[in-house]
Amino acid sequence: MSDTPDRAAVEREIRSMIAEAARLDETFVAELPADADLFGPRIGLTSLAGVALLGAVDRRYGVDVAALDLSLDSLQSIATLADFVAACLRS
Helix, strand or coil: CCCCCCHHHHHHHHHHHHHHHHCCCHHHHHHCCCCCECCCCCCCCCHHHHHHHHHHHHHHHCCCHHHHCCCCHHHCEHHHHHHHHHHHHHC
16 A cells, blocks of 8 residues: 555645645635646736745655756646646656
8 A cells, every 4th residue: 555645635735735826715726627727817826836836846745846847847737737746656
């Protein structure tokens, strides 16, 4: 049995981190579709909030997204970030 969180748990925690970084209501972020753009109009992550989000992901999961995904494609949406982190945790 592994202590690695499953993909759904990772997404839930990432949604919470996004809400905190973007200063949005957690319930609002929890109800957004997984393909909602992180820097799009609904979430509106700023570059500074993006840095805070990446720091939170690194502290929680030990995944340095900026170092592992140089193109930062994983920051496209809630789903791409959750998928990236979950994949890193499995490897």
